Amino acid sequence: MNYYDVIIIGGGITGTAIAHELSKYKLTVALLERGSDIGIGATKGNGGVVHPGYDPTPGSLKAKINVCGANRYPQLARDLNFGIINPGIFVIGFSDADEAMLKHKLEFGIKNGVKDLAIIDAGQMRNREPQLATTARHALYAPTATVVDPFEVAIAFAENAKANGVEILTSQPVTAIKKRTDGNFLLNTPDQQFTCTYIVNAAGNHADDVARLAGIAEYQMKPRHGDLLVLDKDMVNKPKTVMFPCPGPDTKGIACIPTVHGNTIVGSTATMLDDKEAVNNYAPGIQALIDGVHKILPELDAAKIIRTFAGLRPVVLDNNNDFYIAESPTVKGFIHAAGIQSPGVASAPAIAELVRDLLDNAGLEMVPKADYNPYREKLTVFTELSLAEQDALINEHPAYGRIVCRCETVTEGEIIAAIHGAIPAHTLDAIKRRTRAGMGRCQGGFCQYKVIAILARELGLSADAICLEDAGSQLLCGAVKGGAK
Amino acid sequence: MKQLDYDVVVIGGGPAGMAAALKANEKGATVAIIERNDELGGILNQCIHSGFGLSYFKQELTGPEYAELFINRVKDSDIDVYLNTMVIDLAPDHRITAVNQDGMLVLAAGAIVLAMGCRERTRGAIKIPGSRPAGVLTAGLAQRYVNIENRKPGERIVILGSGDIGLIMARRLTLEGMQVLGVYELMPYANGLYRNIKNCLDDFDIPLHLSTTVTNIIGYPHLEAVEVAKVDENFAVIDETREVIACDTLLLSIGLIPENELSQNSGVSLNPRTNGPLVDEELATDQPGIFACGNVLHVHDLVDNVTLEAEQAGTAAAVYALEQKAAVSENRPAENKATITISPGENVGYTVPAKLTIPPQKPIRILFRVRTPLDQAAVVIHTGTEIFYQGKVQAYKPSVMEAVALHPEELNRLNESDEPITVSVREVKK
Numbered sequence: 001m002n003y004y005d006v007i008i009i010g011g012g013i014t015g016t017a018i019a020h021e022l023s024k025y026k027l028t029v030a031l032l033e034r035g036s037d038i039g040i041g042a043t044k045g046n047g048g049v050v051h052p053g054y055d056p057t058p059g060s061l062k063a064k065i066n067v068c069g070a071n072r073y074p075q076l077a078r079d080l081n082f083g084i085i086n087p088g089i090f091v092i093g094f095s096d097a098d099e100a101m102l103k104h105k106l107e108f109g110i111k112n113g114v115k116d117l118a119i120i121d122a123g124q125m126r127n128r129e130p131q132l133a134t135t136a137r138h139a140l141y142a143p144t145a146t147v148v149d150p151f152e153v154a155i156a157f158a159e160n161a162k163a164n165g166v167e168i169l170t171s172q173p174v175t176a177i178k179k180r181t182d183g184n185f186l187l188n189t190p191d192q193q194f195t196c197t198y199i200v201n202a203a204g205n206h207a208d209d210v211a212r213l214a215g216i217a218e219y220q221m222k223p224r225h226g227d228l229l230v231l232d233k234d235m236v237n238k239p240k241t242v243m244f245p246c247p248g249p250d251t252k253g254i255a256c257i258p259t260v261h262g263n264t265i266v267g268s269t270a271t272m273l274d275d276k277e278a279v280n281n282y283a284p285g286i287q288a289l290i291d292g293v294h295k296i297l298p299e300l301d302a303a304k305i306i307r308t309f310a311g312l313r314p315v316v317l318d319n320n321n322d323f324y325i326a327e328s329p330t331v332k333g334f335i336h337a338a339g340i341q342s343p344g345v346a347s348a349p350a351i352a353e354l355v356r357d358l359l360d361n362a363g364l365e366m367v368p369k370a371d372y373n374p375y376r377e378k379l380t381v382f383t384e385l386s387l388a389e390q391d392a393l394i395n396e397h398p399a400y401g402r403i404v405c406r407c408e409t410v411t412e413g414e415i416i417a418a419i420h421g422a423i424p425a426h427t428l429d430a431i432k433r434r435t436r437a438g439m440g441r442c443q444g445g446f447c448q449y450k451v452i453a454i455l456a457r458e459l460g461l462s463a464d465a466i467c468l469e470d471a472g473s474q475l476l477c478g479a480v481k482g483g484a485k
Numbered sequence: 486m487k488q489l490d491y492d493v494v495v496i497g498g499g500p501a502g503m504a505a506a507l508k509a510n511e512k513g514a515t516v517a518i519i520e521r522n523d524e525l526g527g528i529l530n531q532c533i534h535s536g537f538g539l540s541y542f543k544q545e546l547t548g549p550e551y552a553e554l555f556i557n558r559v560k561d562s563d564i565d566v567y568l569n570t571m572v573i574d575l576a577p578d579h580r581i582t583a584v585n586q587d588g589m590l591v592l593a594a595g596a597i598v599l600a601m602g603c604r605e606r607t608r609g610a611i612k613i614p615g616s617r618p619a620g621v622l623t624a625g626l627a628q629r630y631v632n633i634e635n636r637k638p639g640e641r642i643v644i645l646g647s648g649d650i651g652l653i654m655a656r657r658l659t660l661e662g663m664q665v666l667g668v669y670e671l672m673p674y675a676n677g678l679y680r681n682i683k684n685c686l687d688d689f690d691i692p693l694h695l696s697t698t699v700t701n702i703i704g705y706p707h708l709e710a711v712e713v714a715k716v717d718e719n720f721a722v723i724d725e726t727r728e729v730i731a732c733d734t735l736l737l738s739i740g741l742i743p744e745n746e747l748s749q750n751s752g753v754s755l756n757p758r759t760n761g762p763l764v765d766e767e768l769a770t771d772q773p774g775i776f777a778c779g780n781v782l783h784v785h786d787l788v789d790n791v792t793l794e795a796e797q798a799g800t801a802a803a804v805y806a807l808e809q810k811a812a813v814s815e816n817r818p819a820e821n822k823a824t825i826t827i828s829p830g831e832n833v834g835y836t837v838p839a840k841l842t843i844p845p846q847k848p849i850r851i852l853f854r855v856r857t858p859l860d861q862a863a864v865v866i867h868t869g870t871e872i873f874y875q876g877k878v879q880a881y882k883p884s885v886m887e888a889v890a891l892h893p894e895e896l897n898r899l900n901e902s903d904e905p906i907t908v909s910v911r912e913v914k915k
Contacts, residue, residue, distance in 0.1 A: 230609070234746055277705070283614045307609035309617065387582065391486045391589040401586035403571035406521060407746075441746075443607040445623045449634055463636055473619035473706035476636040477733075480661045 004028045004167070005364060007187060007196040009174050009210050011038035013150050013348045014340045015202035016157035016168075020080075021352035022359075023164035026367040030196075031158070031166060032189065034173035034206075036470055037430040038423060039154030041204045042344065044433070045279060045311015047228060047257045047267040049242055050146040051343035052089065054109030054117060055252065061323050066343050067113045069350035073146050076349060080156035081378040083260035086146050089242040090125060090139040092132075092296060098246040102140045105247075109142070116143050131237045133298050145242060149260045150345050151433045157348075159422040160376040164369070168423055171471070174203075177214040179331060185214070198333045198364055200355055205276045205314040207324075207338035216328050219319065223276050223312035224341060226268030227285030232441050233262040235304040243296050252342065254292025256300070261436065266293045268311065281308045306441050313341035325351060327358050335359060379418060379434060382411045404454070405447040407440025412454060419458045426459060428452065429469040452476070487590045491517045491565070492806040493799070494581055494592055496572050496747065497600035499527020500788050501779025501795040503555040505598040506564050508799030514806055517565040517592065519572055519583055525559060526552030527602055528625070529788065531632045534653055536680070541789040551788060575751040577772055595806030596774040598798050599748050599762065603780040605650075606740040608702075613645075615702030618709075624650040624738040631657060639734030643711050644668040645699045649677040649786075649884075651738020656685035665691050666732055669713055671698040671720065674858050676740075678786060678884050699735065700727060711735055741784045751775060758835035759783040765824060765840045766849040767801040768794065774809065776802045783837050783852070786886045790852075825899055830867075830909030832856055834883070843900060845893045852888050853908050855881040861913045864889055869904045878913050 006022060008015045011033030019031045035041065053067035077084035093102045102119055109117045120141045126132055162168050169192075176188040177199070187194040203210040208221040244255040257265040269285040290302050316324040316339030324339040335358050337351055360366050382390060382400055393413070394401035400413030418425040418434040425431045428438065428451055437451055438444035444451070452475060456463045467473045493509040495502045498520030510516045524530065529537070532548030539545055542554070559566060570585040581592040605623040620639055628650060630636045642658055644651045647670040655665045668686060673696045675682050686693050694713070700722055701712035715726040743761040745753070753770040756763045761782040762770040769776050778798035779791045811817075824840045834856045841849065851866070864876035866889065873895050881887065889908070899906070 229612075234749065279705075280616045281612070281614045283612075283700070286612050286614065303610075305609055305612060306607070308612050308614075387486065387589055387591075390584065394584070394586060394588045398586035401584055401588060402569060403521065403573075403584060406571065409571075409573055442604045443609055445605050445607060445626050448622070448626060449629050453634075463634070468619040468706065470706040475619050475622075475638070476630065477639055478637050480631055480635050480637055 002030070002192070002194045004030045004194065004196045006198045006200060006359065007032060007185070007194055008200045008202055010202035010204055010207075011035070011154070011158065011168065011170065012041050012043040012202065012204050013039065013154045013157070013345055014204070014337050014351055015200070016154045016161065017348035017352040018200055018202060018337065018355050019161035019166045019168070020157040021356050023161040023166045024368060024372045026369055027364070029166045030194065031161070031168050032172040032174055032187070032194070033168070033170045036171055036427055036467065037425070037433070038158050038168065038170060039151035039433070040429070040469065042311055042314055042340070043150045043154050045226070045228070045309060046150045046345060047255065047265050048147050048150050048259060048345065049089070049255070049257055050148055050346040052109070052114045052142045052145045053112045053343070053346070054105045054114050054140065054142060055247070055343065056108070056112065058108055058111040060320065061325060062343070062347070063112045065323065065347045065350040065354060068353075069347040070146070072349035073148065073346075077148070079374045080160055080376045082148060082152045082156040084146050084148050085258065085260055086144070087241050087258045089142040089145040089244065090129070091244045091246060092125070092136045092139045093246050094135050094137060099138055101246050102138060105140050109140070114142065114144070117141070129239060129241055129243065131239070131297050131299055133296055136296070147242060147257060147260060148345065152260070153345070153348070155423055155434065156376055156378070160374070162422055163376065164372055174210060174213065177210070179214065183333070185333070198335065198359055198362065200335045200337060202337045204340070205312050207314060207336065211328070211334070211336065211338075214331050214334055216331050216334060218328065218330075219316045219324055219338065221314055221316055221339065223273050223278075224315050225271045225273045225278065225310060225312055227281050227289055227308065227310050228265055228267030229286065229289055229305050230307040230309070231264040231266065232304040232306050235264060235301060237299065238264055239297060245292070245295060254289055256293050256297060272315070273312070276312065279310050279312060281310050307443060313344075314339055315341050323347070323351070325354055325358070327362050333362060335362070379414060379421060382414055383409050404450045405435075405437035405440065407442050408436040410435045410437040415451060415454050416458060419455060426455070427467045427469050428455070428475065431455070448475070486588060489517070489590060489592045491515045491592065492595040492810070493598060493802045494519065494594035495598040495600055495799070496575070496581070497527065497602060497779070497781070498525040498566065498568075499600065499602050499779065500529055500552065500555065501602070501781070501791050502527070502598070502600035503559055504792045504795035505600055505778055505799030505802065507555070507558055507562060508796045509598070509803035510562050510564050512800055512803035512807070514595070514803035517567060518559070519567045519570050519581070521569070521571045523569050525556045525566065525568070531628050532653070533632050534657070537788050539789065540787070541792050572747060575747050577752045579774060595809055596776065596802035598802045599753075599770070599775065599777040599781050600779050600795060601744045601747060601781045603741040603743045603784055605737070606742055608737060611739055613699055613702055616705040618702070618705045618707050620704075620708030620733050621702060621735045622737070624648070624654045624736045627654055627736050628657070631661060637661065637663060640664060641666060641732040642734045642736060643699070643730055643732045644736045644738060646670060646737060646739035647675040647677050647682070647693060648738035648740060649681050651736060652677040652681040652685040654736060654738070655691050656689055659689050659691065666730060667692045667694055669694045669697045669699060671696070671716060674883075676884055679882070698722075702735065703729065708733055708735060741780065743781045743784065745781060748777065748781070756835065756839050758829065759837065763839050764837065765842055766838045766845070767842070768798040768838070769801060769805070774805050783835065786884060790886060825903055826905035827851060828905040828907055829853065830907035832859060832862065832910040832912070833908050836908050841896070841906065843896070845896045848890055848892050849896075850888050850890050851908060852886055854886055855883055855910050858882050859910060859912055861915065862910045863913055865909045865911055866891070866906060867909070868899065868906050881910055
């Protein structure tokens with residue numbers, strides 16, 4: 001049977017950050033992800049803002065973790081080679097009441113240790129964002145705030161963890177957990193069994209369900225749903241800054257967010273739901289996004305929307321809207337990293353360090369590895385190369401001279417590399433997340449059939465077997481009449 | 486890295502690109518076509534139905550047949566064709582950077598013809614709510630799967646939008662044994678050509694539901710159903726008409742958008758009404774020596790019209806390139822042309838061209854489409870209140886591209902300070 005010191009359940013940004021952290025120590029660790037790829041739960045339904053930490057109430061768990069996590073990002077981005085931009089954040093006030101709120105946030109931010117915060121006036125805002133609504137009066141400016149691509153970060157964490165010995169297993173939903181008499185846990189998935197001494201529960205919206213498998217009923221969870229939309233890269237007058245309105249009680253409000261790849265995201269709404277699988281878009285939500293962003297940028301062209309998507313923030317009920325990161329008082333060795341709602345992306349690196357400390361306190365011996373490699377090479381990105389480098393690459397590997405995705409200029413070489421990457425991409429969406437093929441304005445209309453053909457060829461499968469994402473999402477269903485081939 | 490030099494480089498080897506290249510070549514220019522796919526012909530290759538060529542060749546052809554006639558002409562010419570080659574940058578000075586599996590290419594061109602075609606509008610563009618499962622795809626992609634890849638996208642199909650590709654696919658999927666449950670159109674009229682409604686829907690008993698749209702996408706990981714509902718005259722959903730239809734595939738035929746990202750790189754200005762370049766009567770953009778034709782300029786109804794337009798662009802590009810060469814060798818100064826705007830008026834969505842060089846030297850054709858169907862109306866061309874062309878009373882449909890030919894003598898009293906030339910289609914009451 002497969003024994004590990006620690007099994008992490010859940011391969012989102014939280015679980016992979018924990019895997020990355022634990023891979024620095026002489027431990028045997030496995031990560032089990034129920035989905036066909038990592039980073040496809042709450043992690044992919046996310047705007048990617050690394051919140052600097054002026055929001056959480058000082059003294060809360062969130063407050064401690066958020067600032068520390070956000071501060072880790074610039075170095076992590078260098079070591080793990082993921083994209084990061086530093087657009088800063090405006091939290092915009094439109095009234096006197098808003099100004100009071102901004103001052104309050106400023107105070108929170110200073111207490112929480114956020115650097116370089118300032119309240120700025122309309123003129124200063126407009127210098128940076130000339131398209132800003134004339135009703136905007138003042139803003140809390142957080143110049144250190146960064147934006148990342150959350151699933152790229154999760155992939156980077158997972159790949160580096162794997163290179164340092166962590167097993168990353170996808171399509172492994174945990175169906176049963178037993179605490180054996182020897183103190184170890186026995187875990188079942190539909191086709192495998194594992195044993196381990198410690199479990200880290202990073203199962204996102206399903207953390208309470210996973211806990212229940214181990215007989216733990218400490219908390220209940222519900223998702224807080226958010227609609228988001230993506231605007232074309234070629235939009236004119238793109239915002240340079242992440243811009244939020246003054247926040248409401250449960251949400252930071254509808255923001256426009258410049259992305260790592262030059263798109264603009266508008267997000268997110270916030271609605272508590274019962275259904276943990278309802279990653280749907282709702283018409284009123286989409287309208288609220290358009291109306292919301294127009295309050296900040298009245299001229300933003302809604303015709304530049306290329307996609308809508310949605311995410312579910314995992315909320316632990318009756319927990320003051322805070323994270324729930326602790327060892328279970330009833331089942332020893334079971335650590336929760338639950339309720340990782342916003343600012344989950346910012347917090348992930350610090351959550352990983354906290355979980356490491358909780359494991360240490362729980363008796364796990366943490367001995368640093370001498371041969372730990374903190375660096376990760378990313379896949380070649382054709383468009384980032386100079387003309388001469390592109391030419392040389394094609395001479396060596398002609399597949400880099402075949403453009404598959406015209407909107408994002410993605411080559412066949414990049415797609416093949418992703419399919420055979422450290423965390424292999426075996427679905428259309430997994431390819432999209434790693435290479436951006438299908439991410440552009442035609443949304444795969446021109447390249448989907450090409451990507452399917454490459455996947456089928458490289459994996460030795462029929463085109464009919466290729467899935468969009470989860471099992472059961474096949475894109476084709478057999479040969480046409482007389483077209484069998 | 487390869488460095489190449491041509492009088493005219495045509496970007497795109499579909500029907501527009503081939504026709505433009507052939508004409509430019511005929512005028513004595515050295516010509517290259519750069520095509521991103523592995524064969525010439527563009528989207529015609531997957532349009533295996535007939536109905537092409539009726540006006541240009543006076544015979545009914547399939548898409549591949551129509552394409553082949555041009556492919557053969559290109560083969561018989563000394564036009565250089567670069568297949569599997571993608572242009573990744575186009576500079577205002579006509580420097581083209583392209584890539585293929587032999588490496589990077591840099592091409593210098595005296596003139597450039599943009600002929601990159603268009604793409605389909607997607608689910609995101611119209612923001613259909615619901616889940617995001619497999620089974621939702623554009624009609625053109627479905628056409629590729631069925632006609633070229635020999636694969637079925639599903640078994641029970643709902644089609645949103647009554648664009649021509651959607652109508653053609655309704656018939657095609659039915660012939661291939663799939664069940665097409667209906668075509669749903671938000672507008673109170675069909676967007677496709679009348680002949681396609683007749684031949685592709687009516688003849689196969691496929692219902693067309695007007696003023697009806699898809700309001701929800703249901704099922705995950707694969708599509709299981711769509712919710713449809715009628716809309717009122719303001720396009721607001723009428724709640725009590727919501728109805729769930731079990732299906733495994735939703736095809737979208739909701740419009741086409743000219744692909745001008747490359748054009749914009751070169752500094753070409755676009756016409757917000759067409760999403761294509763702003764051109765004059767020679768199909769010249771506002772960047773000297775860059776011309777546009779076919780669906781990259783504006784979405785056409787018939788390929789025959791694409792061919793005619795492209796021939797004009799190819800000719801103009803060759804004339805430009807050869808004159809520039811001569812001008813450089815003779816040290817002639819470039820001439821400055823005066824232009825006047827042509828703008829769409831009452832009931833007209835857009836015009837091509839959108840500007841006119843004055844005084845006009847030769848007859849010009851103004852193409853336009855109406856915004857809504859009109860049973861009895863007449864085209865009126867005027868500057869301010871002065872009417873200088875009035876057409877016959879006829880029916881107009883948005884699906885049909887209309888053309889008016891004007892002679893220089895009708896236009897030669899125009900001057901630069903005039904108000905724009907306005908093209909209106911006015912309803913005529915009985």
